[in-house]
Amino acid sequence: MRLFDNDRFNKAVNIPNPLYQSVQGRYFVGQTEHICFGKGKNGWGGLVNKYKSDVDLFVNAFTITNHSDQPFEAEIWFNPIPPGKPIISRNVTPANTALSPLPKPKVKIAYSECVEGLPRKGVMAFRRIVPPQSTLTSDEDGKFIFPPGGSFIIYLLSPTNEIIQAEVAFGWFEKEKIKRTGPLV
Template sequence: MYPQVPVSVVNLTNPHIKSLQGKYFLGETDQLNPTDSNRTWGALINPPHSGVHLYFDVYVLSNLSDDNLVSQICFCSSLPQHGKQSHEVSTANLAMHPKTVPQGQIQFGSHLDTSALEAVPVSTRVIPAYSTVSSEKAGHWIIGPGRAILFTLTSAMDHPAPSVISFGWWEEARGMY
């Protein structure tokens, strides 16, 4: 009546499935150098006419200096001005040919004036010297077109504190969910 064969169960996470589909991307900013008078930033940006939603999966804040850094996470309903676009972005599925190209962008910059942004600070983190802080969001943070999630970095020192911000996300056409 019941089969005598063991049952196989496979548990695939959503990021894994999105990677198989060529919809998962990751990348990082160039080196940032915050000081006590220079608030640097990195953001995952969804351009206004992208046609997709970005599902934020993971961030990694790497402090390469001997100073503690403070990072503030902001949800932005306006995009930062004068940022540089990172070219250090790739699909996570390296077996796909041709490679898929993300709509989302990683941008970064320095001397951020937060008063010029429509942003809501949602979290503050301390990144100890020579360490990395990361967090998985598993797609709970969703970035619509014309929006961004921005991370600021500041240092208490007057000399540059080298650091890098990395992001992982997947993309779905608007209206899918």
């Protein structure tokens, strides 16, 4: 009798969830164009999950790049209505470019610059200070989840009379909408 019978063992490999989602064609990355704000006007960039998308959005990571010599504050909002006319970014790609045909995300990256006021509705979940000439990075591991109609918005607050240039980038995955029939508890 052999000590190890290879037919009786199954190989198990643990891989990080973002890699798994990428292999499945569900992980996407992208960024806004430069967003200008300052002199009392704000800007924003975010992930917008349209009402008819039929997917849940899982925010995995985001970055905020500050090209100026001044720090500024960024507010992270869940499900707000941000001011201004949104522009849809074309700087989006699936993380797995080995697939054919390439998957297309249903979630969009939107942004706006030189807007007045603050977002309406939603919840300002937390704030971050973005140092000058730097990139702030946050890995969220997909724990921020937004159903169709939801959004994850990074609101960039005007710090001074100076004009600031920044951009925000995201990594996210999409999964078919979870069928909810009752309370989770």
